Amino acid sequence: MNLDHNSTLSWKEYIVPPKMNYWEDNLGEYVLLEGFNHRPWVWNLLSWLTLCLVEPRRQGQKRGRTKHLTREVSGAVLLSFKSSSGRLTNGISTLRRHGLSSRLGWACTFPNLTDQILVWHVVTTRCDWASGRGRSRRDDDHQNRLVARRLSNYCAYLVAFVPEMLPDPSYIAQQIFDTTVQQARDHFDGCRTTSSVLARLQEIQDKERCGAASERQASSTIIEKAALLGGQLRMAMDNEERLWQVLAEFWAEFILFLAPSDNVDIHVEMLGAGGEYMTHLWALVYNAGILTRPDGGASV
Template sequence: MCRVRLLKPWGRQLRQYSLLKLYNYSPWKCINNRLTAAYVDPKRNGQDQIAPTNLSEQVIKAIAQSLMMYDTSNLEKGQASLRPNNIGTQLSKEPREHFGIATQLSKYLAYLVAFTPRLLPDHPYRTQSIFRSAVSEARGLFKESSVSMDKRIEMLKGIDVEQCQENIVLQGAKLGRQFASVVANEEQIWKVLADFWEEMMYMAPSNAAAAHADYLPTGGEFVTHVWVFVSHADMKREPHDGE
């Protein structure tokens, strides 16, 4: 029980998760039993965190600016950052700043998938199922836990992704290749990615007030603050089929 990581107040931090780094993590068996299950959710394969990062002023400013770009009350699904006219926009930040915004927000949203699916729009069981599939696929792909990060990336670059359309990890590799082939340079790549994850932060929050409220006694999550902000601005997501 002493090894259980209890929830701490938010403290203006973004918790982070990386599938490529943590897919091979296996929880300590001694804390996954009937006794502990009554007090803490049992951890799953691949479910561990990397060090959190402080919520920077650059991230806050970037998200606020992206909200100001909308001229409609309906949020999109990340398309605005990928439109051709946006790809050609002039860079307004240092390349390193775009890199920081993109990586911090993408790893934070990955953390929400892995640890707090109730705060996301989809049904938690569906989100958990997708997470389990991604971890299983990564384990099957890389096999040995000793494979370095550079080697993992090289393996993804060398795989024939056209033969594995249903594989989540390989779909990500395919998307990365396509993206790199149509964007002019590395600076522009991080600019578009930063814009994309800023936009996705507005799409991420669940509308279930009870789910957000459950996390508030321990300080809540940044996504809850975004949800309150967007709700008061009367901005709504475009509905999915059947939603």
């Protein structure tokens, strides 16, 4: 599959931002492994011609089509919230529940939550591509895969387009995104298909397995960390069913952990532009009395 044509938008959709005046139960979407090589020269030319009335875009900012917020996705998040009893965690509870925290817990200890979003997003995309585009033979498997993919792509969309809604300062999130885009271009230079990207990730994974844990945390790129984590996750899973169950539960838990915010202005601003799912989650946790998130992913 050609990466340049995956999630292709019509020229009109590409030039004109979507106009949404009310919440339409839609999720924005961004896939880093598809969008990293995007160079928005048309958009930025339009920005220049309009004297920046149209905001310029950064390298790699390739907007995907919005996806409907299905019952499976919203239900998984609400179930996770109910199960948490108001004690939000950053995905580590899912790993503990499945006996994976000793092997994979390092991937929930990054200095910035934007790093964690992008690492797990790349892992989820890799698993999705490796599993093929066909539906699973079991309905539960398909639902879990849908939940994981939609929430992963939505969180990546927030990093790329609405970083103000995330816990890290927006300028830090933007810096991490820009750096990751450039790193992806370096790592996947010459890759033109999903299969070639998957093969390159396998090469990176094999190389990273030789490094020490301290080296992974200190110097490896987002892509290198994701390649290693993806391999470790696959090795820990005995079947596809459990793989997608873990990823679905992880993202449902993690997105709730991202929701508490004291930046009311961005939620008001986005409501005026049609709303974001994250605003609904922010309201959910706020009304439950959760105003802040615990440090380090530990429960409140």
